[in-house]
Amino acid sequence: PADGAPLLVLEDLKRHFGGVKAVDGLSVSVQSGAIHGLIGPNGSGKSTVVNVISGLYTPSSGRVLLRGSALPTGSLFRVARAGVARTFQNLQLFGELTALENVMVALKGVYRSPLPMVLFGLGRAEERRARADALALLNLIGLRGQALNKAKDLTYGAQRFLEIARALARKPDLLILDEPAAGLAHPDVLQQIEIIKRVHQRGITIILIEHHMDVVSELCSTVTVLDGGKVIAEGAPDEVKRHPKVVEAYLGQ
Ligand code: ADP
Ligand code: MG
Numbered sequence: 001p002a003d004g005a006p007l008l009v010l011e012d013l014k015r016h017f018g019g020v021k022a023v024d025g026l027s028v029s030v031q032s033g034a035i036h037g038l039i040g041p042n043g044s045g046k047s048t049v050v051n052v053i054s055g056l057y058t059p060s061s062g063r064v065l066l067r068g069s070a071l072p073t074g075s076l077f078r079v080a081r082a083g084v085a086r087t088f089q090n091l092q093l094f095g096e097l098t099a100l101e102n103v104m105v106a107l108k109g110v111y112r113s114p115l116p117m118v119l120f121g122l123g124r125a126e127e128r129r130a131r132a133d134a135l136a137l138l139n140l141i142g143l144r145g146q147a148l149n150k151a152k153d154l155t156y157g158a159q160r161f162l163e164i165a166r167a168l169a170r171k172p173d174l175l176i177l178d179e180p181a182a183g184l185a186h187p188d189v190l191q192q193i194e195i196i197k198r199v200h201q202r203g204i205t206i207i208l209i210e211h212h213m214d215v216v217s218e219l220c221s222t223v224t225v226l227d228g229g230k231v232i233a234e235g236a237p238d239e240v241k242r243h244p245k246v247v248e249a250y251l252g253q
Helices: 046-053 076-081 099-106 115-121 124-140 156-168 186-201 213-219 244-251
Strands: 006-017 020-031 035-039 061-066 084-086 174-178 205-209 222-227 230-235
Touching: 006 046, 006 205, 020 046, 020 205, 020 222, 020 230, 035 046, 035 213, 046 084, 046 174, 046 205, 076 084, 084 156, 099 124, 099 156, 124 156, 124 186, 156 174, 156 186, 186 205, 186 213, 205 213, 222 244, 230 244
Parallel strands: 035 205, 035 222, 084 174, 174 205
Antiparallel strands: 006 020, 006 061, 222 230
């Protein structure tokens, strides 16, 4: 919004695993409409932050606010219903289902039906609507022509794009992408950049965890850099990557 109100705020967020301080007092504001980068060396706490925001883990302490209200904690379902969707660093597709069915299953959160209902039991009008929604999402990720292929038969890159379409099926206000380019060949990385831009143009705020600094520079307005579960730098990508602490953290890897 014009007043610059943040969509998501992390307030002194902590998540410890025994003695491991995976997330150790993070305070971050994500502006509405931004593509906000989250970077840092391996083990710096990026995935743990996402796991806490998305409800997979409960925080040890601190708060997560969405539009100023506390986001439910410890429930993937309730967080998704509040308008926050995520992808996983490892793929979570149904290999034996088609690309179209994979998206339709994800739509069940919207249509409030159990899986068999989505695939077989929806009323004719609802089924048409679900199918049309799913096809539109496949079109957005460039997979409209492979709608009837089984997920396991798609290329690895296409599977990663399909995961984005599945997350979008929940009609989120905030989409969190955890290393979506991991393992992608260069042409697929370029296509993924285009997909992320299209998603952003739909008005969806994005948190992007990404290793490739050129991808971050191309897409993100703001970047938060983590090391040891703490923020070590924040700002525009081109400033942040010259920050001495950031250079040091990456060299020390
Ligand atoms: P990143 O995504 O930045 O590579 P992670 O958030 O995965 O980092 O991990 C941060 C730290 O927390 C690491 O030391 C990791 O081993 C630890 N960690 C993450 N998840 C767990 C868990 N479920 N149990 C124990 N330790 C964990
Ligand atoms: Mg990670």
